[in-house]
Amino acid sequence: RGDGSFQGKPAVILSVQKQPAADSVRLTREVEKAIEELARSLPEGLEAPSFLFKQADFIEHSVNNVAEALRDGAILVAVILFLFLLNVRTTIISLMAIPVSLLATALVFRHFGLSINTMTLGGLAIAIGELVDDAVVGVENVLRRLKLNRAASTPRPVIEVIAAATLEVRSAIVYATVIIVLVFVPLFVLPGIEGRLFTPLGIAYIVSILASMIVSVTLTPVMAYYLLPRMKQLHAGDSPLVIWLKRADARLLHWSFARARGLLAGALLLVLLVAASVPFFPRSFLPPFNEGTLTVNVLLNPGTSLSESNRIGTLAEQLLGDVPEVTKVGRRTGRAELDEHAEGVHYTEMDVDLKASDRSRAQIVADIRQRLGTLPAASNVGQPISHRLDHLLSGVRAQIALKIYGDDLDTLRGLAAEMRGRLAKIAGVTDLQIEKQVLIPQVKIHLDYEKAARYGVAPGNLLRSLEQMIEGERITEIVEGNRRFDLLVRLPE
Known part of the structure; x- marks a missing residue:
């Protein structure tokens, strides 16, 4: 009902x-x-149906939010890259790693039947800043080698310089990428719901990072070959921002070396304090x-x-x-x-x-x-x-x-009421309630087998008759138009 x-x-x-x-x-x-x-x-008197809740709305809203974060992250990466490189061509070469890596990730998803959802997009959003790392390392080293080659008395062919510069940093790029990938590998052994939630995130992150590594040793050198050698600013030095950062870094290094023991002790103390405070952090599954x-x-x-x-x-x-x-x-x-x-x-x-x-x-x-x-x-x-x-x-x-187990329902109710009173005093507890339970009256029927035998009544037939009188017995079917109803005969309630 x-x-x-x-x-x-x-x-x-x-x-x-x-x-x-x-x-x-x-x-x-x-x-x-x-x-x-x-x-x-619809016939007269009925209103058109209306939707109360659509899970698709939440899914689309979540996906759009993550997609916007992905877009904003890419824009920020482009701005930061240009501020450091202060060169349009090197910035374009580095940024090409983002769309190509995302496209490669989408192709992998399609091949393995994976979907685009909040977790996979979240993995891409986490990786967006790192997708250009390998390309930046490669293009910066190529640019540096091209500058040195142009200043040399006997310049080498440009293609040899770019190939040598790419091979020079290849090992560092591969090792760094493998280390990052290894950090996310434990996500794939998480059991239960945690594994179902975080595995797509880990797959998206790892696939995009590996794609960016491949881009840095394939597409990046090719684009550098066509865009960098004829660049007018090849003789230009670092950007003003990089010059200022190098000076600040030099001063900071001199200051740190002079206070090495104090800095090490302070860093160790900070690590211990953070480790000790972890048990006091609030926790939640989601x-x-x-x-x-x-x-x-x-x-x-x-x-x-x-x-x-x-x-x-x-x-x-x-x-x-x-x-x-x-x-x-x-x-x-x-x-x-x-x-x-x-x-x-x-x-x-x-x-x-x-x-x-x-x-x-x-x-x-x-x-x-x-x-x-x-x-x-x-x-x-x-x-x-x-x-x-x-x-x-x-x-x-x-x-x-909180569940309390026992044989006596009255005792359980008393304990539940006492526990409810204590829990109500805890700050932050809302919607506190005890599961509703009531006693259901029961009638137990015990047969007198001697009297049943005296009157020639079989116990099985007697129990069957009682069951039919209490639960009812279907005796016929009533037809009303296109509908059919069972007619039951039983004792009144």
Whole structure:
């Protein structure tokens, strides 16, 4: 049994679950097309369907955010490179490593059937600054060797100079790249959810770094051959920024060598302090993120009637509708018996869609909690994806769950109430609630086998008759139009 509503009006709430290998964004577009076709054929009195929550929106928003970070990182790299090199040609040669490496990474993804998601884009965003490292080392050494070759009394052929300059730094480039790759290798042996999350990030990072290494010893020398030898500024020295940094570095080195022991002792002390402070850092499996949608659960005592749950649920909808940021509210009271998360009619779940606001998510959630606190029910406020992750990790819809085991339900209830009182005093604890449990009356039937034998009644037949009277027996089928109903005969409740 159950009920549903949307914006305070009776409604049917439909959830669409995708197959594990399906593309969420593409599937959402297909569902939207199907809904548009359905809306055109609705009978009178029914409103067109409206979406409450689409995971595709969160996916697209996240991917766009990381893509913007990737773009901004590339722009910053270009600006910094030009400030240091102060040369358009060397900057272009170095920057070519970024698009070529990203293209090579995309080809590898396509070959192995990997998708572009927030984790793979995150790996590319982390690597964006390092993609030009190998190319910068190569082009800087080529430029230096070309300057020396031009100043020599008997200049060598340009192609030989570039080849020798590239080979000169090749070993350093390869060793540095291998060391960086080795740092990310442990990500591939992480078990469980951690491995599923971070493996794509590690693959994207490693593939792009290896691609940049190959670019630095193939494409970079070729571009240097065509762009650098005829450069007018080949005799020019370092840029003003590099000159200033070299002077500052020289002064810093002289100052450090004069105080070597003190610096070593200070560095060791700093390392020890950092290591000692690690246990005191806050920890969480995933950082909090804003999904743009909230999931609100309202729980009454088990056994509460559907009409009473609907009344409390309607009040909760009205309270949520008064929050300035709330645009849509959909409510489901109760869950079907075959539902993966089957619940009684005492359980209400609401999907709340939010609009952009000057208030932070924490402020909006605090406002909602304060409003729902006036209801005679326990409430929980979360986010759809975070809510599912919590349920997947711990089996409960919360970040922390404490379970007490025992044989006496009354004792367990007392301990739970005592623990709840203590936990409520801890700063930062919200949505604290005890899992609702009630005693279910049971009737135990014991047979008197002697009397049953005296009257010639077989115990098995007697138990079967009692079961039929209590649970009911299907005796026929009633047809009403296109619908069919089973007719059961049983004892009254």
